[in-house]
Amino acid sequence: MSCYYCEKPATGMEHVPPQSFFIKGQRDGLISVPSCDVHNQQKSKDDEYVRAVLLSSAKLDGKEQLAPLFEVHLRALNRAGEQIPGRLKNEEDFQKFLEIEEKFKDDHAAGMKSFSELAQAGIGTGLLGLLSVDYRDEVIFDNDGNEQQTISYAFDTKRFNNFFKSMAKGLFFHEADWAWLGKVVLLPHSFLREEASEDEKFISKHYSSQLVRDDAKGDHKDVFYYDVGTELDSSGKEILRYVVNFCLYDTFEFTALLESKYFVASPEPR
Numbered sequence: 001m002s003c004y005y006c007e008k009p010a011t012g013m014e015h016v017p018p019q020s021f022f023i024k025g026q027r028d029g030l031i032s033v034p035s036c037d038v039h040n041q042q043k044s045k046d047d048e049y050v051r052a053v054l055l056s057s058a059k060l061d062g063k064e065q066l067a068p069l070f071e072v073h074l075r076a077l078n079r080a081g082e083q084i085p086g087r088l089k090n091e092e093d094f095q096k097f098l099e100i101e102e103k104f105k106d107d108h109a110a111g112m113k114s115f116s117e118l119a120q121a122g123i124g125t126g127l128l129g130l131l132s133v134d135y136r137d138e139v140i141f142d143n144d145g146n147e148q149q150t151i152s153y154a155f156d157t158k159r160f161n162n163f164f165k166s167m168a169k170g171l172f173f174h175e176a177d178w179a180w181l182g183k184v185v186l187l188p189h190s191f192l193r194e195e196a197s198e199d200e201k202f203i204s205k206h207y208s209s210q211l212v213r214d215d216a217k218g219d220h221k222d223v224f225y226y227d228v229g230t231e232l233d234s235s236g237k238e239i240l241r242y243v244v245n246f247c248l249y250d251t252f253e254f255t256a257l258l259e260s261k262y263f264v265a266s267p268e269p270r
């Protein structure tokens with residue numbers, strides 16, 4: 001068997017999406033694909049990172065069905081937090097640490113906010129600290145024109161994109177039974193920037209509307225569902241691209257375009 005990503009000899013199996021994205025006790029019927037060492041073990045830190053980014057998003061507020069995942073997420077953050085005292089250099093650091101813990105103790109995003117503040121205070125927080133280094137307070141205006149306090153995180157876009165491109169390749173392999181070695185263009189619909197161009201918004205809307213929960217595949221749709229399709233050229237004979245649509249946590253929608261002729265996706269705006 002060969003790796004879903006690079007076609008080198010496979011040494012194991014890789015879950016797509018990773019097993020840790022699913023709720024314990026609800027992990028039957030998960031997709032797995034053959035993988036080489038490089039595209040398996042080395043990815044596990046990215047898995048943790050991306051899961052933490054998604055589960056920290058305010059977009060998931062109120063999703064009761066995901067409660068067990070939030071618990072796991074908070075435990076992971078707490079574990080990382082427990083290692084922090086060993087990294088505190090002096091009494092001043094220690095005081096800062098206690099202060100921050102107290103400040104966020106009842107907040108569901110406590111971990112993220114704490115890590116960010118610790119990182120800003122110059123206290124090392126390891127991998128999970130990476131998540132929140134660039135967090136900042138922001139004021140936005142709601143629909144009624146009222147000021148709302150919120151926060152935003154900058155995340156590691158490259159790492160994030162690579163993770164989802166790998167996932168798209170895994171899903172493609174699962175469906176097609178061969179590895180896609182060509183270009184992958186990722187459209188992270190739920191993370192489209194406010195200032196994106198009209199074209200970008202049009203393309204995003206075009207593809208995100210193709211994924212319909214009820215028609216999509218996936219045994220645990222609260223966590224994940226997807227479909228894989230093709231787009232043909234005007235003669236209807238040649239495949240222009242494969243389209244891998246997927247949604248995580250019923251919230252985060254993505255399309256990956258597997259460009260067979262290295263075309264840039266550009267449906268005609270109407």
Ligand SMILES: [Zn+2]
Nearest residue numbers: 003006036039
């Ligand atoms: Zn590989």
